Amino acid sequence: MTSRRDFLKSSVLASSLLFVPSFLHALDRQGLRDLRDARGRRLVVVQLGGGNDGLNxxxxxxxxxxxxxxxxLGIRPQSGILTLDQGLGFNPAMTRLKGLYDQGQVAVLNSVGYPNPDRSHFRSMDIWQSGSASDQYLSTGWLGRYLDSDCPSCQVPYNGLEVDDTLSLAMKGDLRKGLALKNPEKFHQITQNRFIAQVSSEKPLGALSELDYLYKTLAETASSSDYLYQTSKVYKSAVAYPTTEFGRNLKTTAELINSGVGSRVFYVSLTGFDTHxxxxxxxxxxxxxLSEGLGSFAEDLQKAGNFDDTLVLVFSEFGRRVTQNASNGTDHGTANNVLLLGGGLKQKGILNAAPDLQNLLDGDLCHQLDFRSLYATILHDWLEADDSAILGSQFERLKGLV
Structure with a gap:
């Protein structure tokens, strides 16, 4: 029989732990159940990595x-701009999103940002993911702190799911963190490793043992993976998605939602927007x-009756500079547009003024709306959480948005 010490020294365990989220908070196993508070509403965050050019x-x-x-670089009307309102139009590639817009299921917020913006990819993404000020450094994310605050006695790892190999700062709290996985079946297979199965069934030595914390973490991870795998088999999508990683990740997200997985927050990323x-x-x-993927995602959830209870937030860490560069691209900028999608939006269309190209700051757009006001609105009005406690300050919420 393999001892605990041998188990920890095992190279098999070492390789397995690369895939097992050892940061998971120890939980009461009786708490592993679906969460259906806040009227069953869920949030899906789509991160556009690299700094998407909002003006195009x-x-x-x-x-x-x-x-x-x-x-x-400017896109001309004759190129097929998909006209919206207020002299604005979607990029010609965004036909599926234009269809959702016409159905009243998309809202556009212009010039979203924060004071004293940072043009570094890493720092600005940290600011957006943590919900901090530009001169404030936080080790937790705004959604992780939401997981900390929501239902402390019955929290489960899968209450926040990131469909990726690694977990973003946005999903990391002080006490609880989301769970990162690309595929429920493959994640389940990893946790069925015979060493993990053996150790997860062993009796803990004591509450203060770091080794027991590891063992309990593995047990809870295995339990969560089994729940996700078994529940995800309820629904398999018949909707056609783009044959890209982003499309596959959205399909996985839709299948989890439509299968009835009791997760409140989902996180998906699309990278490559650093277009110099x-x-x-x-x-x-x-x-x-992005457009095809979200169009299929909305169709999938609509067919299953889950789109009205789902809010999708699409953001990027910053926009691009107003003036094109010499390489027919754009450099790092500041304020940017944010998209919201969902069947439960109370306000649709263009929600604020178009970007002010007359009054720039060092060649960049000035922000009209602090992104933390949007976070506060989503936390308070959609997820029914204490936005001030989670964000560490009170931000003016957008009235009647969701």
Whole structure:
């Protein structure tokens, strides 16, 4: 019989732990159940990594200053701009999102950002994921702190799921963190490793033992993986998704939701938006993937009756500079647009003024809306949580949004 000491020394365990989230908080096994508070509502966050160019996503095609700043990169109406309202239009690649917009299931917020913006990918993403000020450094994320605050006595690891190999800062709290997995079946197979199965069934030595904390963590991870695997088999999507990693991850998310997994927060990423050179082709392809993926995701949830209880937030760490560069691309900027999707939106369409291209700060857009006001609105009005406690301060909420 393998001893605990031998188990920890085992190279098999060492390799397995690369895939097992050892950060999981120790939980009461009786708490492993579905959570259906806040009227069953869920949040799906879509992160556009690299700094998506908002001006070529939601295009101010009636503004001459836009074309003056982008003589070759600016997208012309004759290129197929999908017209919205207030002189704005979606990128021609965003046809599925335009269809959802026309159905009243998309809201656009312009010039979202924060004071004293940072143009570093890593720092700005940390700010957005943690919900901090630009001069504040936090080790927890806004959604992780939500997981900390929500139902402390019955929290489960799968209450926050990131469909990826690693967990973002956004999903890490002080006490509890989300669970990262690409595929419920493969994750379940990993936790069925015979060494993990053996150790997860052993009796703990004592509450203060670090070794027992590890063992209990493995047991809870295995239990969660079994729950996710068994529950996810309830629904298999028949909707066609893009044959890309992003499309597959959205399909997995939809299958988890439609199977009845009791998770409140889901997190998905699409990368590649750092378009310093030859932007149009690269961004157009990515926005097409985004639009097709979200269109299929919405269709999937609508068919299962789950879209009205789902809110999708699409953001990027910053926008791009207003003026194109010499390589027919754009460099790191500041404020950007944010998209919201869902069947339960109370306000739809263009929700605030178009970007002000007349009054720039060092060649960049000035933010009209602090992103933490949007977070506060989602936390308080959608997830029915204490936004001030989670964000560490009170931010003005957007009235009647969700």
């Amino acid at each position: 996503t939601v295009i101010p095609y009636e503004n001459d200053l836009y074309y003056k700043a982008r003589p070759t 050179v030859r932007q149009q082709e690269q961004q157009g392809k990515l926005l097409g993937d």
